[in-house]
Amino acid sequence: MADRGGEWVLGVLGGSGVYEIDGLEKREWRRVDTPWGLPSDDLLFGEIEGVKVVFLPRHGRGHRLTPSGVNGRANIDALKRAGATDVLSLSAVGSLKEDLPPGTFVIVDQYVDRTFARPKSFFDEGLVAHVSVADPVCARLAGLAAEAARAAGAPVVEGGTYLAMEGPQFSTRAESELYRAWGCSVIGMTNMPEAKLAREAELPYASVCMVTDYDCWHAEHGPVEVSHVIEVLLANAAKARDLVGRLARGLKGPRTAVPADTALEHAVITPPHARDPELARKLDVVAGRVLNR
Template identity: 70%
Template sequence: MAEWVLGVIGGSGLYEIEGLQDPRWVKIDSPFGAPSDELLTGSLGPVKLVFLPRHGRGHRLPPSGLNFRANIDALKRAGCTDVISLSAVGSLREALEPGTFVVVDQFIDRTFAREKSFFGEGLVAHVSMAEPVCPRLSAFAADAGRAAGARIIEGGTYLCMEGPQFSTKAESALYRSWGCDVIGMTNMPEAKLAREAELPYASIAMVTDYDCWREDFEHVQVSHILEVLHGNADLARDLVRRMAQSLPARREPSPIDTCLDTALITAPQARDPMAARRLDAVAGRVLGNLAK
Protein backbone atom coordinates (compact mmCIF):
# COMPACT_ATOMS: atom_id res chain seq x y z
CA MET A 1 0.00 0.00 0.00
CA ALA A 2 1.10 3.57 -0.64
CA GLU A 3 0.04 7.17 -0.27
CA TRP A 4 -2.32 8.86 -2.70
CA VAL A 5 -1.02 11.57 -5.01
CA LEU A 6 -4.07 12.72 -6.95
CA GLY A 7 -3.51 14.41 -10.29
CA VAL A 8 -6.33 16.70 -11.44
CA ILE A 9 -6.64 17.92 -15.03
CA GLY A 10 -9.20 20.64 -15.59
CA GLY A 11 -9.98 24.20 -16.46
CA SER A 12 -8.35 27.30 -15.10
CA GLY A 13 -9.76 28.15 -11.69
CA LEU A 14 -10.49 24.57 -10.71
CA TYR A 15 -7.42 24.64 -8.49
CA GLU A 16 -8.83 27.44 -6.32
CA ILE A 17 -9.97 24.96 -3.69
CA GLU A 18 -10.74 26.07 -0.18
CA GLY A 19 -8.34 24.54 2.30
CA LEU A 20 -5.56 23.67 -0.16
CA GLN A 21 -2.42 23.65 1.97
CA ASP A 22 1.05 24.77 0.91
CA PRO A 23 0.08 25.67 -2.68
CA ARG A 24 3.05 26.04 -4.99
CA TRP A 25 3.43 26.31 -8.75
CA VAL A 26 6.16 23.97 -10.03
CA LYS A 27 7.72 23.86 -13.48
CA ILE A 28 8.31 20.31 -14.68
CA ASP A 29 10.29 19.60 -17.83
CA SER A 30 9.30 16.69 -20.04
CA PRO A 31 11.25 14.99 -22.83
CA PHE A 32 8.00 15.16 -24.82
CA GLY A 33 7.96 18.97 -24.86
CA ALA A 34 6.23 21.59 -22.76
CA PRO A 35 3.15 20.75 -20.69
CA SER A 36 0.16 23.09 -20.86
CA ASP A 37 1.35 24.99 -17.79
CA GLU A 38 3.20 24.68 -14.55
CA LEU A 39 1.70 22.27 -12.02
CA LEU A 40 0.10 23.50 -8.83
CA THR A 41 1.00 21.22 -5.93
CA GLY A 42 -0.61 21.25 -2.51
CA SER A 43 -2.41 18.98 -0.11
CA LEU A 44 -5.75 18.40 1.53
CA GLY A 45 -5.02 16.55 4.73
CA PRO A 46 -2.86 13.51 3.96
CA VAL A 47 -3.61 13.55 0.22
CA LYS A 48 -1.25 15.41 -2.08
CA LEU A 49 -2.92 17.12 -5.04
CA VAL A 50 -1.27 18.05 -8.34
CA PHE A 51 -3.31 20.35 -10.60
CA LEU A 52 -2.70 20.86 -14.30
CA PRO A 53 -4.69 23.56 -16.15
CA ARG A 54 -5.40 21.60 -19.33
CA HIS A 55 -5.53 24.63 -21.62
CA GLY A 56 -3.04 26.69 -19.61
CA ARG A 57 -3.99 29.52 -17.30
CA GLY A 58 -6.21 31.90 -19.24
CA HIS A 59 -7.19 29.14 -21.70
CA ARG A 60 -4.36 29.77 -24.17
CA LEU A 61 -4.27 26.39 -25.91
CA PRO A 62 -6.88 24.85 -28.25
CA PRO A 63 -7.71 21.13 -27.99
CA SER A 64 -5.55 20.13 -30.96
CA GLY A 65 -2.70 22.26 -29.60
CA LEU A 66 -2.46 20.40 -26.29
CA ASN A 67 0.69 18.41 -25.72
CA PHE A 68 -1.09 15.44 -24.18
CA ARG A 69 2.09 13.39 -23.87
CA ALA A 70 3.94 16.12 -21.99
CA ASN A 71 0.94 16.67 -19.71
CA ILE A 72 0.68 13.03 -18.64
CA ASP A 73 4.45 12.64 -18.44
CA ALA A 74 4.66 15.72 -16.18
CA LEU A 75 1.98 14.34 -13.85
CA LYS A 76 3.84 11.04 -13.64
CA ARG A 77 7.10 12.88 -12.88
CA ALA A 78 5.28 14.82 -10.16
CA GLY A 79 4.58 11.51 -8.43
CA CYS A 80 0.89 11.15 -9.25
CA THR A 81 -0.60 7.75 -8.49
CA ASP A 82 -4.03 8.48 -10.01
CA VAL A 83 -5.57 11.10 -12.32
CA ILE A 84 -9.05 12.57 -12.56
CA SER A 85 -10.14 14.67 -15.52
CA LEU A 86 -12.86 17.31 -15.43
CA SER A 87 -14.01 18.71 -18.75
CA ALA A 88 -16.91 20.42 -20.49
CA VAL A 89 -19.00 18.34 -22.88
CA GLY A 90 -22.10 18.56 -25.01
CA SER A 91 -25.03 16.24 -24.38
CA LEU A 92 -26.24 13.76 -26.99
CA ARG A 93 -29.13 12.53 -24.82
CA GLU A 94 -32.35 14.23 -23.78
CA ALA A 95 -31.95 13.10 -20.17
CA LEU A 96 -28.43 14.53 -19.84
CA GLU A 97 -29.38 18.15 -19.43
CA PRO A 98 -26.91 21.01 -18.92
CA GLY A 99 -25.51 20.97 -15.40
CA THR A 100 -25.33 17.18 -15.22
CA PHE A 101 -22.03 15.51 -14.30
CA VAL A 102 -21.39 12.25 -16.18
CA VAL A 103 -18.83 9.79 -14.85
CA VAL A 104 -17.64 8.45 -18.19
CA ASP A 105 -16.81 4.76 -18.61
CA GLN A 106 -16.24 4.44 -22.38
CA PHE A 107 -14.77 6.48 -25.23
CA ILE A 108 -14.89 6.68 -29.00
CA ASP A 109 -11.82 8.45 -30.35
CA ARG A 110 -12.43 10.47 -33.53
CA THR A 111 -9.33 12.66 -33.23
CA PHE A 112 -6.73 12.56 -35.99
CA ALA A 113 -4.14 15.33 -35.43
CA ARG A 114 -2.62 14.29 -32.10
CA GLU A 115 0.28 12.19 -30.87
CA LYS A 116 -1.47 9.25 -29.24
CA SER A 117 1.26 7.09 -27.73
CA PHE A 118 4.48 7.35 -25.75
CA PHE A 119 5.72 4.28 -27.60
CA GLY A 120 6.79 3.85 -31.20
CA GLU A 121 9.67 2.77 -33.40
CA GLY A 122 12.36 1.06 -31.35
CA LEU A 123 10.09 0.43 -28.39
CA VAL A 124 6.60 -0.87 -29.12
CA ALA A 125 3.83 -1.44 -26.60
CA HIS A 126 0.12 -2.22 -26.83
CA VAL A 127 -1.95 -1.51 -23.71
CA SER A 128 -5.51 -2.73 -23.32
CA MET A 129 -8.17 -0.01 -23.54
CA ALA A 130 -11.20 -2.29 -23.28
CA GLU A 131 -12.02 -0.72 -19.92
CA PRO A 132 -10.51 2.77 -20.36
CA VAL A 133 -11.21 4.20 -16.90
CA CYS A 134 -10.49 3.01 -13.39
CA PRO A 135 -13.73 1.79 -11.76
CA ARG A 136 -12.41 2.40 -8.24
CA LEU A 137 -11.40 5.99 -8.95
CA SER A 138 -14.63 6.64 -10.87
CA ALA A 139 -16.70 5.41 -7.92
CA PHE A 140 -14.82 7.68 -5.52
CA ALA A 141 -15.46 10.63 -7.86
CA ALA A 142 -19.16 9.81 -8.21
CA ASP A 143 -19.63 9.58 -4.44
CA ALA A 144 -17.82 12.89 -3.95
CA GLY A 145 -19.93 14.57 -6.63
CA ARG A 146 -23.17 13.44 -5.00
CA ALA A 147 -21.93 14.64 -1.61
CA ALA A 148 -21.20 18.02 -3.20
CA GLY A 149 -24.78 18.24 -4.47
CA ALA A 150 -24.11 17.59 -8.15
CA ARG A 151 -26.46 15.56 -10.34
CA ILE A 152 -24.28 12.53 -11.05
CA ILE A 153 -24.85 9.96 -13.79
CA GLU A 154 -22.55 6.93 -13.55
CA GLY A 155 -21.61 5.50 -16.93
CA GLY A 156 -21.66 7.01 -20.38
CA THR A 157 -19.80 6.99 -23.69
CA TYR A 158 -17.72 10.06 -24.55
CA LEU A 159 -17.20 10.82 -28.24
CA CYS A 160 -13.94 12.77 -28.60
CA MET A 161 -13.87 14.92 -31.74
CA GLU A 162 -10.90 16.83 -33.10
CA GLY A 163 -12.35 20.34 -33.00
CA PRO A 164 -11.94 23.21 -32.49
CA GLN A 165 -15.21 23.69 -34.38
CA PHE A 166 -18.38 22.23 -32.94
CA SER A 167 -20.30 19.44 -34.72
CA THR A 168 -22.49 19.72 -37.77
CA LYS A 169 -26.06 18.56 -37.28
CA ALA A 170 -25.34 15.49 -39.41
CA GLU A 171 -22.35 14.58 -37.22
CA SER A 172 -24.36 15.09 -34.05
CA ALA A 173 -27.10 12.80 -35.38
CA LEU A 174 -24.49 10.19 -36.38
CA TYR A 175 -22.90 10.13 -32.93
CA ARG A 176 -26.33 9.77 -31.33
CA SER A 177 -27.03 6.79 -33.60
CA TRP A 178 -23.79 5.20 -32.38
CA GLY A 179 -25.07 5.28 -28.81
CA CYS A 180 -22.77 8.05 -27.60
CA ASP A 181 -23.89 10.07 -24.61
CA VAL A 182 -21.62 13.12 -24.51
CA ILE A 183 -19.23 14.83 -26.90
CA GLY A 184 -16.02 16.70 -26.14
CA MET A 185 -12.58 17.54 -27.51
CA THR A 186 -10.05 16.73 -24.78
CA ASN A 187 -10.26 13.26 -23.20
CA MET A 188 -8.49 11.53 -26.08
CA PRO A 189 -5.67 10.66 -26.25
CA GLU A 190 -5.43 11.78 -22.62
CA ALA A 191 -7.03 8.58 -21.31
CA LYS A 192 -4.89 6.37 -23.57
CA LEU A 193 -1.69 8.05 -22.44
CA ALA A 194 -2.66 7.79 -18.78
CA ARG A 195 -3.07 4.04 -19.27
CA GLU A 196 0.35 3.79 -20.95
CA ALA A 197 1.81 5.65 -17.97
CA GLU A 198 0.15 3.15 -15.59
CA LEU A 199 -2.00 5.88 -14.08
CA PRO A 200 -5.58 4.96 -13.09
CA TYR A 201 -7.81 7.57 -14.77
CA ALA A 202 -11.37 8.80 -14.20
CA SER A 203 -13.31 11.26 -16.35
CA ILE A 204 -15.95 13.63 -15.01
CA ALA A 205 -17.77 15.19 -17.96
CA MET A 206 -19.71 18.35 -17.11
CA VAL A 207 -22.60 18.86 -19.53
CA THR A 208 -22.88 22.46 -20.76
CA ASP A 209 -25.19 22.20 -23.79
CA TYR A 210 -27.16 19.92 -26.14
CA ASP A 211 -24.63 20.11 -29.00
CA CYS A 212 -26.74 20.91 -32.11
CA TRP A 213 -29.10 17.96 -32.53
CA ARG A 214 -32.08 19.47 -30.69
CA GLU A 215 -34.26 21.65 -32.91
CA ASP A 216 -35.94 23.34 -29.95
CA PHE A 217 -32.66 24.56 -28.42
CA GLU A 218 -30.27 27.22 -29.66
CA HIS A 219 -27.15 25.64 -31.07
CA VAL A 220 -24.08 25.47 -28.87
CA GLN A 221 -22.09 28.67 -28.44
CA VAL A 222 -19.09 29.52 -26.29
CA SER A 223 -21.10 32.06 -24.29
CA HIS A 224 -23.60 29.36 -23.28
CA ILE A 225 -20.82 26.96 -22.32
CA LEU A 226 -19.09 29.53 -20.14
CA GLU A 227 -22.33 30.42 -18.38
CA VAL A 228 -22.98 26.81 -17.37
CA LEU A 229 -19.32 26.18 -16.54
CA HIS A 230 -19.23 29.12 -14.17
CA GLY A 231 -22.31 27.73 -12.47
CA ASN A 232 -20.63 24.33 -12.12
CA ALA A 233 -17.23 25.62 -10.98
CA ASP A 234 -18.06 25.55 -7.27
CA LEU A 235 -19.47 22.02 -7.57
CA ALA A 236 -16.39 20.83 -9.45
CA ARG A 237 -14.02 22.27 -6.85
CA ASP A 238 -16.11 20.79 -4.04
CA LEU A 239 -16.09 17.40 -5.80
CA VAL A 240 -12.28 17.40 -5.91
CA ARG A 241 -12.04 18.54 -2.29
CA ARG A 242 -14.49 15.94 -1.02
CA MET A 243 -12.89 13.20 -3.07
CA ALA A 244 -9.43 13.95 -1.69
CA GLN A 245 -10.75 14.02 1.86
CA SER A 246 -12.72 10.77 1.50
CA LEU A 247 -10.03 8.57 -0.04
CA PRO A 248 -8.96 5.61 2.12
CA ALA A 249 -6.00 6.33 4.37
CA ARG A 250 -3.79 4.04 2.33
CA ARG A 251 -3.92 3.35 -1.38
CA GLU A 252 -4.42 -0.28 -2.34
CA PRO A 253 -2.62 -1.36 -5.54
CA SER A 254 -4.57 -1.26 -8.82
CA PRO A 255 -4.08 -3.64 -11.77
CA ILE A 256 -3.48 -0.52 -13.87
CA ASP A 257 -0.34 0.17 -11.82
CA THR A 258 1.39 -2.71 -13.59
CA CYS A 259 -0.37 -2.85 -16.97
CA LEU A 260 2.92 -2.46 -18.88
CA ASP A 261 4.01 -5.88 -17.63
CA THR A 262 1.99 -7.42 -20.46
CA ALA A 263 2.15 -4.55 -22.98
CA LEU A 264 5.78 -4.32 -24.13
CA ILE A 265 6.34 -6.37 -27.27
CA THR A 266 9.81 -5.29 -28.47
CA ALA A 267 12.42 -7.85 -27.45
CA PRO A 268 14.75 -6.55 -24.71
CA GLN A 269 17.83 -6.77 -26.91
CA ALA A 270 16.08 -4.79 -29.68
CA ARG A 271 14.85 -1.90 -27.55
CA ASP A 272 16.16 1.54 -28.52
CA PRO A 273 18.05 3.01 -25.53
CA MET A 274 17.25 6.60 -26.58
CA ALA A 275 13.53 5.83 -26.74
CA ALA A 276 13.77 4.11 -23.38
CA ARG A 277 15.42 7.11 -21.74
CA ARG A 278 12.53 9.34 -22.83
CA LEU A 279 10.27 6.89 -21.03
CA ASP A 280 12.12 7.01 -17.71
CA ALA A 281 9.04 8.34 -15.90
CA VAL A 282 6.30 6.65 -17.90
CA ALA A 283 7.83 3.17 -18.14
CA GLY A 284 10.96 3.20 -16.01
CA ARG A 285 9.44 0.58 -13.72
CA VAL A 286 9.53 -2.04 -16.50
CA LEU A 287 12.51 -0.76 -18.50
CA GLY A 288 14.90 -0.65 -15.53
CA ASN A 289 18.48 0.42 -16.29
CA LEU A 290 17.68 0.97 -19.96
CA ALA A 291 15.59 4.02 -19.00
CA LYS A 292 18.36 5.64 -16.97
Protein backbone atom coordinates in the same frame (compact mmCIF):
# COMPACT_ATOMS: atom_id res chain seq x y z
CA MET B 1 7.84 9.28 -7.65
CA ALA B 2 5.51 8.14 -4.90
CA ASP B 3 5.01 4.47 -4.01
CA ARG B 4 1.71 3.96 -5.79
CA GLY B 5 0.87 0.95 -3.62
CA GLY B 6 0.97 3.04 -0.44
CA GLU B 7 0.29 6.77 -0.31
CA TRP B 8 -2.43 8.47 -2.36
CA VAL B 9 -1.37 11.39 -4.55
CA LEU B 10 -4.31 12.75 -6.51
CA GLY B 11 -3.48 14.21 -9.91
CA VAL B 12 -6.13 16.54 -11.31
CA LEU B 13 -6.43 17.73 -14.91
CA GLY B 14 -8.68 20.79 -14.81
CA GLY B 15 -10.64 21.52 -17.96
CA SER B 16 -12.49 24.60 -19.14
CA GLY B 17 -13.31 26.87 -16.21
CA VAL B 18 -11.29 24.90 -13.67
CA TYR B 19 -7.97 26.72 -13.39
CA GLU B 20 -7.54 26.53 -9.60
CA ILE B 21 -8.41 24.15 -6.77
CA ASP B 22 -10.04 25.42 -3.59
CA GLY B 23 -8.83 24.48 -0.12
CA LEU B 24 -5.26 23.58 -1.02
CA GLU B 25 -2.70 24.08 1.74
CA LYS B 26 1.07 24.34 1.23
CA ARG B 27 0.39 25.59 -2.28
CA GLU B 28 3.31 25.85 -4.66
CA TRP B 29 3.35 26.26 -8.44
CA ARG B 30 6.32 24.42 -9.95
CA ARG B 31 7.58 23.98 -13.47
CA VAL B 32 7.97 20.32 -14.45
CA ASP B 33 10.05 19.54 -17.52
CA THR B 34 9.44 16.35 -19.49
CA PRO B 35 11.13 14.61 -22.44
CA TRP B 36 7.92 15.23 -24.40
CA GLY B 37 8.05 19.01 -24.10
CA LEU B 38 6.41 21.32 -21.59
CA PRO B 39 3.03 20.48 -20.08
CA SER B 40 0.13 22.92 -20.42
CA ASP B 41 1.29 24.98 -17.44
CA ASP B 42 3.24 24.78 -14.22
CA LEU B 43 1.83 22.25 -11.76
CA LEU B 44 0.17 23.31 -8.52
CA PHE B 45 1.31 21.16 -5.60
CA GLY B 46 -0.53 21.14 -2.31
CA GLU B 47 -2.42 19.18 0.30
CA ILE B 48 -6.05 18.87 1.33
CA GLU B 49 -6.28 17.65 4.93
CA GLY B 50 -2.98 15.85 4.55
CA VAL B 51 -3.73 14.24 1.19
CA LYS B 52 -1.32 15.30 -1.53
CA VAL B 53 -2.83 16.86 -4.68
CA VAL B 54 -1.13 17.86 -7.92
CA PHE B 55 -3.20 20.09 -10.19
CA LEU B 56 -2.59 20.90 -13.85
CA PRO B 57 -4.87 23.26 -15.83
CA ARG B 58 -5.27 21.41 -19.12
CA HIS B 59 -5.57 24.52 -21.30
CA GLY B 60 -3.14 26.59 -19.21
CA ARG B 61 -4.16 29.42 -16.93
CA GLY B 62 -6.07 31.90 -19.06
CA HIS B 63 -7.19 29.10 -21.41
CA ARG B 64 -4.34 29.61 -23.89
CA LEU B 65 -4.32 26.21 -25.57
CA THR B 66 -6.75 24.72 -28.08
CA PRO B 67 -7.77 21.08 -27.57
CA SER B 68 -5.45 20.02 -30.39
CA GLY B 69 -2.66 22.12 -28.90
CA VAL B 70 -2.72 20.38 -25.52
CA ASN B 71 0.44 18.29 -25.13
CA GLY B 72 -1.15 15.17 -23.70
CA ARG B 73 2.09 13.21 -23.44
CA ALA B 74 3.82 15.99 -21.51
CA ASN B 75 0.81 16.44 -19.21
CA ILE B 76 0.58 12.76 -18.27
CA ASP B 77 4.34 12.38 -17.94
CA ALA B 78 4.49 15.50 -15.74
CA LEU B 79 1.77 14.23 -13.42
CA LYS B 80 3.49 10.88 -12.99
CA ARG B 81 6.87 12.61 -12.62
CA ALA B 82 5.26 14.73 -9.87
CA GLY B 83 4.24 11.58 -8.00
CA ALA B 84 0.55 11.26 -8.94
CA THR B 85 -0.87 7.81 -8.27
CA ASP B 86 -4.29 8.44 -9.83
CA VAL B 87 -5.58 11.02 -12.32
CA LEU B 88 -8.97 12.72 -12.25
CA SER B 89 -10.06 14.57 -15.38
CA LEU B 90 -12.55 17.44 -15.23
CA SER B 91 -13.93 18.63 -18.56
CA ALA B 92 -16.84 20.45 -20.17
CA VAL B 93 -18.92 18.45 -22.67
CA GLY B 94 -22.01 18.61 -24.82
CA SER B 95 -24.89 16.22 -24.22
CA LEU B 96 -26.02 13.72 -26.86
CA LYS B 97 -28.99 12.48 -24.84
CA GLU B 98 -32.26 14.07 -23.78
CA ASP B 99 -31.89 12.84 -20.21
CA LEU B 100 -28.46 14.45 -19.76
CA PRO B 101 -29.35 18.15 -19.54
CA PRO B 102 -26.91 21.00 -18.90
CA GLY B 103 -25.62 20.88 -15.35
CA THR B 104 -25.38 17.09 -15.23
CA PHE B 105 -22.08 15.50 -14.20
CA VAL B 106 -21.48 12.33 -16.22
CA ILE B 107 -18.87 9.88 -14.95
CA VAL B 108 -18.06 8.25 -18.27
CA ASP B 109 -16.66 4.74 -18.57
CA GLN B 110 -16.11 4.37 -22.33
CA TYR B 111 -14.75 6.38 -25.27
CA VAL B 112 -14.98 6.65 -29.03
CA ASP B 113 -11.83 8.38 -30.25
CA ARG B 114 -12.36 10.50 -33.38
CA THR B 115 -9.30 12.70 -32.92
CA PHE B 116 -6.71 12.63 -35.69
CA ALA B 117 -4.10 15.38 -35.16
CA ARG B 118 -2.56 14.36 -31.84
CA PRO B 119 0.17 11.92 -30.80
CA LYS B 120 -1.71 8.99 -29.28
CA SER B 121 1.06 6.96 -27.68
CA PHE B 122 4.32 7.27 -25.77
CA PHE B 123 5.63 4.26 -27.67
CA ASP B 124 6.92 4.40 -31.24
CA GLU B 125 9.26 2.80 -33.75
CA GLY B 126 12.16 1.28 -31.85
CA LEU B 127 10.17 0.49 -28.72
CA VAL B 128 6.73 -0.95 -29.33
CA ALA B 129 4.00 -1.67 -26.80
CA HIS B 130 0.33 -2.56 -27.14
CA VAL B 131 -1.72 -1.63 -24.09
CA SER B 132 -5.29 -2.76 -23.51
CA VAL B 133 -7.81 0.06 -23.15
CA ALA B 134 -10.89 -2.17 -23.26
CA ASP B 135 -11.93 -0.62 -19.95
CA PRO B 136 -10.19 2.77 -20.05
CA VAL B 137 -11.56 4.13 -16.78
CA CYS B 138 -10.58 3.06 -13.27
CA ALA B 139 -13.79 1.85 -11.62
CA ARG B 140 -12.55 2.65 -8.11
CA LEU B 141 -11.60 6.24 -8.88
CA ALA B 142 -14.78 6.77 -10.93
CA GLY B 143 -16.92 5.54 -8.03
CA LEU B 144 -15.17 7.82 -5.56
CA ALA B 145 -15.57 10.77 -7.95
CA ALA B 146 -19.29 10.05 -8.32
CA GLU B 147 -19.75 10.05 -4.54
CA ALA B 148 -17.85 13.32 -4.22
CA ALA B 149 -19.86 14.93 -7.03
CA ARG B 150 -23.15 14.04 -5.37
CA ALA B 151 -21.90 15.39 -2.05
CA ALA B 152 -21.00 18.62 -3.88
CA GLY B 153 -24.63 18.96 -4.99
CA ALA B 154 -24.28 17.94 -8.63
CA PRO B 155 -26.77 15.70 -10.43
CA VAL B 156 -24.67 12.65 -11.31
CA VAL B 157 -25.00 9.91 -13.92
CA GLU B 158 -22.56 7.01 -13.66
CA GLY B 159 -21.55 5.38 -16.93
CA GLY B 160 -21.69 6.62 -20.50
CA THR B 161 -19.65 6.91 -23.68
CA TYR B 162 -17.61 10.01 -24.48
CA LEU B 163 -17.17 10.88 -28.17
CA ALA B 164 -13.83 12.64 -28.56
CA MET B 165 -13.74 14.97 -31.57
CA GLU B 166 -10.78 16.95 -32.85
CA GLY B 167 -12.25 20.45 -32.73
CA PRO B 168 -11.86 23.31 -32.18
CA GLN B 169 -15.13 23.78 -34.09
CA PHE B 170 -18.30 22.29 -32.66
CA SER B 171 -20.17 19.52 -34.52
CA THR B 172 -22.29 19.78 -37.62
CA ARG B 173 -25.86 18.61 -37.13
CA ALA B 174 -25.14 15.53 -39.24
CA GLU B 175 -22.15 14.62 -37.07
CA SER B 176 -24.14 15.17 -33.89
CA GLU B 177 -26.94 12.89 -35.10
CA LEU B 178 -24.40 10.26 -36.18
CA TYR B 179 -22.80 10.17 -32.74
CA ARG B 180 -26.25 9.91 -31.16
CA ALA B 181 -27.01 6.95 -33.42
CA TRP B 182 -23.82 5.31 -32.18
CA GLY B 183 -25.18 5.49 -28.64
CA CYS B 184 -22.70 8.04 -27.34
CA SER B 185 -23.68 10.02 -24.26
CA VAL B 186 -21.52 13.14 -24.38
CA ILE B 187 -19.13 14.85 -26.77
CA GLY B 188 -15.91 16.65 -25.97
CA MET B 189 -12.47 17.51 -27.33
CA THR B 190 -9.93 16.67 -24.63
CA ASN B 191 -10.26 13.22 -23.03
CA MET B 192 -8.56 11.49 -25.93
CA PRO B 193 -5.81 10.52 -26.28
CA GLU B 194 -5.42 11.60 -22.65
CA ALA B 195 -7.11 8.47 -21.26
CA LYS B 196 -5.00 6.20 -23.49
CA LEU B 197 -1.80 7.93 -22.44
CA ALA B 198 -2.73 7.61 -18.77
CA ARG B 199 -3.20 3.87 -19.26
CA GLU B 200 0.21 3.59 -20.95
CA ALA B 201 1.70 5.43 -17.98
CA GLU B 202 -0.01 2.99 -15.59
CA LEU B 203 -2.03 5.80 -14.04
CA PRO B 204 -5.62 4.94 -13.06
CA TYR B 205 -7.84 7.53 -14.78
CA ALA B 206 -11.42 8.70 -14.33
CA SER B 207 -13.31 11.53 -15.97
CA VAL B 208 -16.02 13.81 -14.64
CA CYS B 209 -17.77 15.34 -17.66
CA MET B 210 -19.75 18.48 -16.91
CA VAL B 211 -22.57 19.02 -19.40
CA THR B 212 -22.89 22.61 -20.66
CA ASP B 213 -25.19 22.24 -23.70
CA TYR B 214 -27.05 19.87 -26.05
CA ASP B 215 -24.47 20.12 -28.83
CA CYS B 216 -26.58 21.07 -31.89
CA TRP B 217 -28.98 18.14 -32.32
CA HIS B 218 -31.80 19.20 -29.99
CA ALA B 219 -34.80 20.64 -31.85
CA GLU B 220 -35.74 22.92 -28.94
CA HIS B 221 -32.25 24.33 -28.50
CA GLY B 222 -30.23 26.30 -30.99
CA PRO B 223 -26.61 25.72 -32.02
CA VAL B 224 -23.98 25.87 -29.31
CA GLU B 225 -23.40 29.45 -28.19
CA VAL B 226 -20.17 30.09 -26.31
CA SER B 227 -21.79 32.74 -24.10
CA HIS B 228 -24.35 30.22 -22.83
CA VAL B 229 -21.72 27.51 -22.47
CA ILE B 230 -19.59 29.79 -20.27
CA GLU B 231 -22.56 30.63 -18.05
CA VAL B 232 -23.26 26.95 -17.32
CA LEU B 233 -19.55 26.15 -17.23
CA LEU B 234 -18.90 28.59 -14.40
CA ALA B 235 -21.70 27.09 -12.32
CA ASN B 236 -20.32 23.61 -12.98
CA ALA B 237 -16.77 24.68 -12.16
CA ALA B 238 -17.69 25.74 -8.63
CA LYS B 239 -19.13 22.28 -7.96
CA ALA B 240 -16.12 20.66 -9.63
CA ARG B 241 -13.72 22.43 -7.28
CA ASP B 242 -15.84 21.32 -4.32
CA LEU B 243 -15.83 17.79 -5.74
CA VAL B 244 -12.02 17.67 -5.80
CA GLY B 245 -11.80 18.71 -2.16
CA ARG B 246 -14.34 16.11 -1.09
CA LEU B 247 -12.63 13.41 -3.15
CA ALA B 248 -9.21 14.19 -1.70
CA ARG B 249 -10.53 14.21 1.86
CA GLY B 250 -11.98 10.76 1.25
CA LEU B 251 -8.62 9.27 0.27
CA LYS B 252 -7.65 8.35 3.80
CA GLY B 253 -5.68 5.27 4.65
CA PRO B 254 -3.28 3.28 2.46
CA ARG B 255 -3.79 3.04 -1.26
CA THR B 256 -4.16 -0.50 -2.60
CA ALA B 257 -3.28 -1.54 -6.15
CA VAL B 258 -5.72 -1.64 -9.06
CA PRO B 259 -5.31 -3.28 -12.51
CA ALA B 260 -4.20 -0.04 -14.22
CA ASP B 261 -1.11 0.02 -11.99
CA THR B 262 0.33 -2.88 -13.99
CA ALA B 263 -1.07 -2.15 -17.46
CA LEU B 264 2.37 -2.49 -19.06
CA GLU B 265 3.18 -5.84 -17.47
CA HIS B 266 2.90 -7.81 -20.74
CA ALA B 267 2.49 -4.93 -23.20
CA VAL B 268 6.06 -4.21 -24.33
CA ILE B 269 6.88 -6.24 -27.45
CA THR B 270 10.39 -5.05 -28.35
CA PRO B 271 13.09 -7.08 -26.54
CA PRO B 272 15.76 -5.16 -24.59
CA HIS B 273 18.55 -5.66 -27.16
CA ALA B 274 16.43 -4.17 -29.96
CA ARG B 275 15.10 -1.11 -28.16
CA ASP B 276 15.87 2.43 -29.26
CA PRO B 277 17.95 3.73 -26.32
CA GLU B 278 16.83 7.33 -26.81
CA LEU B 279 13.15 6.40 -26.72
CA ALA B 280 13.79 4.15 -23.74
CA ARG B 281 15.36 7.13 -21.97
CA LYS B 282 12.30 9.27 -22.68
CA LEU B 283 10.08 6.50 -21.30
CA ASP B 284 11.99 6.17 -18.04
CA VAL B 285 9.24 7.71 -15.90
CA VAL B 286 6.23 6.55 -17.90
CA ALA B 287 7.36 2.94 -18.30
CA GLY B 288 10.39 2.61 -16.05
CA ARG B 289 8.73 -0.06 -13.90
CA VAL B 290 8.94 -2.57 -16.77
CA LEU B 291 11.85 -1.19 -18.80
CA ASN B 292 14.37 -0.89 -15.95
CA ARG B 293 14.08 -4.32 -14.42
